[in-house]
Amino acid sequence: MNEGRKEIIQFVFVLIGFVFLVKLFFIQIIEDSYKNLADVNAIRKEVQYPIRGIIKDRNGKLIVYNNPEFDLMIILREVKNLDSARFCQVFEISQDQLRALFKGFHTEIRNRKANELQPYPFIRQLSNYDLARIQDNIDEFRGFFIQVRTTRAYASTAAANAIGYVSEISKRQLDNQKEHFYRQGDYIGKSGIEAYYEQYLRGTRGVKYLMRNKDGVIKGAYEEGKYDTLSVPGQDLTSTIDLTLQEYGEFLMKGKAGSIIAIEPSSGEILAMVSGPSYDPNLLTGKNYSENFVLISNDSLKPLFNRPLMAQYRPGSIFKVAQAMVALQEGVITPETRIRCDRSIINCHGAHTNEDLRGAITNSCNPYFREVLRRMLQKGKANNPFDDTRIGLEEWDKHIMSFGFGKRLGIDLPNEKRGLVPSPAYYDRAYTGRPWKFSNIYSIAIGEGENLVVPLQMANFAATIANKGYYITPHLIKSIGNSGVPLPQYTERHYTTIDSANFRIAADAMRQVVESGTAQYRAKLKDIVVCGKTGTVQNEPKSDHSVFIAFAPRVNPKIAVSVYVEYSGQGGRAAASIASLMIEKYLLGGTQRPNIEDYVLKGKFE
Template sequence: MNEGRKEVLQLVFLLVGFIFLVKLFFIQIVEDSYKEMAGVNAIRKEPQYPIRGIIKDRNGKLIVYNNPEFDLMVILHEVKHFDSTRFCQVFEKTPQELRDLFNNFRTEIRNRKANQFQPFPFLRQLSTQDLAKVQDHMDEFPGFFIQDRTTRAYASKAVANAIGYVSEISKNKLEKDKSGFYRQGDYIGQSGIEAYYEEYLRGKRGVKHLMRNKDGVIKGSYEGGKYDTLSVPGQDLVSTIDLTLQEYGAFLLNGKAGSIIAIEPSTGEILAMVSGPSYDPNLLTGKNYSKNFALISNDSLKPLFNRPLMAQYRPGSIFKIAQAMVALQEGVITPETRIRCDRSIINCHGPHSNEDLRGAITNSCNPYFHNVLRRMLNKGKGGNPFDDTRIGLAEWDKHIMSFGFGKRLGIDLPNEKRGLVPSPEYYDRAYGGRPWKFSNIYSIAIGEGENMVVPLQMANFAATVANKGYYFTPHLIKSIGSTGMPLPQYLEKHYTTIDSANFRIARDAMERVVEAGTAQYRAKLKDIVVCGKTGTVQNEPNPDHSVFIAFAPKENPKIAISVYVEYSGQGGRAAASIASLMIEKYLLGGTQRPNIEEYVLKGKFLH
């Protein structure tokens, strides 16, 4: 009997001991809250934010750098005897502002499901001046401490749309982040180069473990920094941008809507990429970010809209260069082919009558290129006019898209648009399955109708003609970190379907456009042979857009450019003037024609 009681007591003791062991296991190993409470009481983990990589222009001029800033952090568990009146005095806040801070703070804690043992930002983006005022008073507010970090600063506002901006990662982006790199409160590139090269610029976060006593006073590093990790700075970038040229382009485009893109043909490096209207990127840094972003994003002029790669326009007459080369490649014309300027077919402009190909390009003859496209699309390969046009258009598409039209070129920026090269399938959808033929689509012959391009594609096209048949994908970064190289995809040549001999004819014709054609009055330069083409893009019921592409000098070209100026009429006015001034600035260091610069700055292009 006693033996039975003894066994029962032993079993009870074993069971109680097992329960304690299980509970201890859960407390020490499984249950984070107890471990966190113990750890937070003795050790504070302080993140070490990395310095974000800086960005320079191709000549070493600083474009983007970092300024120090500070966040006032709080650990709710450690806040004791909070003196709100004293806090308002030290931090220069009104009682209402402090109440608003606490309300916002509580809302964020609920939204992020944070707990009272975690550090959490209470006041963000204090400046060095703010820090100087408060740092001697921090011991008056237990539970609060200063976290240092950096914010972006921009040496020039002329590169805003290309560089982009940085801000705190949104809840939506954080939830989609599969890398596990980001934490709430981290900064991330939101647009432009800052977004595209985020993984190179951001660096790697470190952590410092700090010991503190029962009153929360920091007593030094934990175990001599044994468990600390250093932050790793982000990689610096060297841009392809020539900052002097970029700022000159912004100066010329000021007060106008449009874009300027200049490319070095031999490399695909973008020398200037100006979007107008634009904004000051320094407004999207610091404590006023939210207020300024709301103002900029709601601006009816859309300064955040990056026109060089997001605006889609009809190409206008500059597309005739592409039409000419495709027709030569297909053998439907020769350089000597003459076609009468029959204005009963389609309207035209200027005094000319029976031009050859070079003359048709020089005078931008609409009936000539109407006839050329008809010859390309109607070769008698189909059993009827509808099938014939369909077969011809498919062949035309293949050539036109080899120039980079109708697709994303792959620039190192987000949000690039495709434009549109109309295909047979496109017209099938447009006509709802009804038959269509050349007479329905002939306006694409002169760059109107369904053709759509982005300005980047037209600058790349000018570079392709300059290179006699190939291009490098346009890009904005020429060196990442210490590599001295861009990303590998920007070193690859892309060839068109057109023989290089046909480009020589196009180059000759573009030289004549500037020497004696539609661009002679404002694009011709005294000591530089400029090859260009004007375009006047229909925009009814509003004024036409002014368009111009060019490259220079003709031999061994150093710069290719496209300019779009919205609502400014003929291509030989606003766009040709701006393009030629940019060429002068880049090749000669400044303009020799102050009258043309004055004409551009006045902006009275329709008079």
């Protein structure tokens, strides 16, 4: 009996020993979690942040570069016996501020369910001055160390809306990322070029493993740096922007709302992209980023709103040039077609009566283009005016959209808007199934009504006329790294549905606009042939917007421009003046008409 009980006890002890042996085998050989925990206590892993690529203008002038900044990191598990009074003295903060920092940090740890053995930012974006002041004392505080990274700095405050800004990645962006490249605390491009070219600018992180003793003091590289990896800098970008022209455009737009876009027609390269009002990009760097971002975001003038891409306006009379080319292509008029200026049908302006096509564009005749659209939309292809207009409008849409209207052009920036080219489906929805015909929609003939464009599309339209029928998608980066070329999609030509001969007629008419028409007083240049078109965009109940598009010179054009100046009245005043000054600045290096520059700067467009 006793012998049997003895065997059972021996078996139990053997079984327990076997279980322990198996468990030890798994801990030491199979599972590495305990090993990793021991390593974490003995080895500190420091991320080596890469240098973000810089951005230069087309002539090699620096626009965006990097300044060093320093984060005070904390490993919560290692913080022991913290002398809070000494900490506050070294870092020049109060006890209340220190408590608030710890409270916020503990909340963040709980929300993320984070590992207390991993380093996290405690005080962000210390300056060089801050580092010099504290670096001899940092060893006094176990569990804290300095992490080096860079922040953006700006050689010029120009082009802020085009360049964009960089800030800490949001939780939503972290959760939605597909490649799992980013970690909490990383910086990422949030808008503009910084966002669109993020994958090229960001570089690749490195890592350094450091040995430390039981007191947490660093004793050197782990295994002589065998497992360290170097960070890889981001690629530099060469932009298409001419910084001198950009700065001049912002000088002209000071105190105004609107946009200027200048494009090199032959390449689609954007020479200047001005959004007014704008902001100082230096405000969105450093430790005051959050405070400044709130102030800028709440500004009623919306300086973060990138008007060249996001503002949608009626095109006004500049759209008559597109109407003319579509009508020529459809064969409903010729360049010699004359139409009486019947102001009993639709109002008009200026002294003209019975113009041909070039004269109608020169004098911006509303009745002429109303009749032109009627001929395009009512060709007798159906038995009733409703179906006839529908068929005609579908054909009209095809041609108009080939210019790049009513769709995103695909610029290398986020948040580009489409504008609107009204289609039969659009009017079906607008009229809730009731029939509609030409007499309901004819205001689109003069660029009013339901038409909507963004300024970029109008600059691209001017470049398309300069190129006699094609455009290259407007873009802001001409070279990534040392490649010397833009992304492939920014070298492809996009042809319209309009014959090149019709563009020559349009260019002739636009030359007349500047020589003897609605733009002659402020857009004409002595030694340069400018082709342009004015527009006055209705904006009830407020004042009209002033609009102008142009390209120059007439032969072998070097620059195409669109200008929108909100609430400034006739297109031949504010917009035509600014556009012609931009052309002078780019082609001649400065204006020969100081009186026009003074007129623009005073801002009284009468």
